[in-house]
Amino acid sequence: MESTKPQLALIGGGKMGRALVQGMIDAGFTTADRVTVGDRNTDSQAWWKQNVPQAKVTADSKTAVEAADVVLLAIKPHGVPAVVAELKRTARKSLLISVAAGIQLGTLVRQFGCSRVVRVMPNTPSLVGAGASAYCCGDDVSSEDAAYVDGMLSSVGKAFRVDDKLMDAVTGVSGSGPAYVCMIIEALADGGVLSGLPRDLAMQLATQTVLGTATLIQQTGSHPAVLKDAVASPGGTTIAGIAALERGGLRNTLISAVQAAALRGEELGKG
Numbered sequence: 708m709e710s711t712k713p714q715l716a717l718i719g720g721g722k723m724g725r726a727l728v729q730g731m732i733d734a735g736f737t738t739a740d741r742v743t744v745g746d747r748n749t750d751s752q753a754w755w756k757q758n759v760p761q762a763k764v765t766a767d768s769k770t771a772v773e774a775a776d777v778v779l780l781a782i783k784p785h786g787v788p789a790v791v792a793e794l795k796r797t798a799r800k801s802l803l804i805s806v807a808a809g810i811q812l813g814t815l816v817r818q819f820g821c822s823r824v825v826r827v828m829p830n831t832p833s834l835v836g837a838g839a840s841a842y843c844c845g846d847d848v849s850s851e852d853a854a855y856v857d858g859m860l861s862s863v864g865k866a867f868r869v870d871d872k873l874m875d876a877v878t879g880v881s882g883s884g885p886a887y888v889c890m891i892i893e894a895l896a897d898g899g900v901l902s903g904l905p906r907d908l909a910m911q912l913a914t915q916t917v918l919g920t921a922t923l924i925q926q927t928g929s930h931p932a933v934l935k936d937a938v939a940s941p942g943g944t945t946i947a948g949i950a951a952l953e954r955g956g957l958r959n960t961l962i963s964a965v966q967a968a969a970l971r972g973e974e975l976g977k978g
């Protein structure tokens with residue numbers, strides 16, 4: 708990679724593409740004038756023109772990748788084969804990155820016909836610099852390329868290099884995880900409203916509690932079970948709540964949710 712800020716082509720400027728690239732721009736990892744977005748949807752094009760006016764926007768993905776050092780594919784998994792077939796001749800000179808759930812590294816390498824390919828599983832908190840991403844690299848990805856990808860993902864959160872065989876499990880935990888956490892926050896707030904709190908206050912308390920607890924775990928390095936026990940007094944309020952959670956199967960349900968998402972990722976990879 709010659710420049711510290713290479714030309715980036717984002718193919719598919721939807722929810723995940725926006726979260727990643729907007730996050731990267733906000734973090735100063737790249738600048739909007741080095742970004743070209745290729746998206747065939749006019750609403751998506753309009754969003755980029757309005758929100759990131761310095762980025763180039765085009766309906767023609769081939770044009771978008773022509774001058775790109777890095778091509779970031781953020782289209783739905785089922786659309787990947789057709790888009791790769793369309794772009795592979797033009798894009799083969801570039802570092803190729805896919806965030807599509809389920810599409811294995813080996814499949815991407817076969818479809819592109821080259822191994823300078825990185826498979827990434829990011830998540831939407833990347834938009835606010837709090838993402839959790841994992842990535843795996845094809846055989847022709849240089850250490851410089853890998854450092855670029857690690858830097859890109861680290862600019863919007865935490866990045867972990869893993870083996871491709873772990874990527875569907877990663878998808879189940881952190882790729883899909885923001886949806887589960889949103890449901891947990893929503894349900895905590897609903898419980899607050901049921902118990903008499905105004906909605907806005909309940910939502911703020913629930914959100915801050917999830918954020919604060921996650922920060923506490925990260926900053927102290929304590930096991931969650933230890934921090935849980937520290938909240939639960941004998942005969943107190945928390946153990947009454949915990950007993951209700953165990954009756955409802957919270958932990959088993961979350962374990963099953965992660966496994967279901969990981970299995971769905973495997974299915975998507977089979978086409």
Ligand SMILES: NC(=O)C1=CN([C@@H]2O[C@H](COP(=O)(O)OP(=O)(O)OC[C@H]3O[C@@H](n4cnc5c(N)ncnc54)[C@H](O)[C@@H]3O)[C@@H](O)[C@H]2O)C=CC1
Nearest residue numbers: 719720721722723746747748751781782783784806807808
């Ligand atoms: N949404 C999420 O939280 C996450 C999504 N992903 C992956 O990111 C990818 C994109 O997902 P989302 O952003 O949620 O979907 P999305 O539907 O919001 O965005 C996809 C974008 O691709 C565009 N597009 C479709 N076909 C195209 C083509 N042939 N050429 C150019 N643009 C085209 C669409 O117009 C749309 O703007 C998926 O593969 C998904 O598995 C990965 C991690 C998390």
Ligand SMILES: O=C(O)[C@@H]1CCC=N1
Nearest residue numbers: 807808878882883884
């Ligand atoms: O639901 C999906 O398929 C995507 C992949 C990971 C998160 N959202």
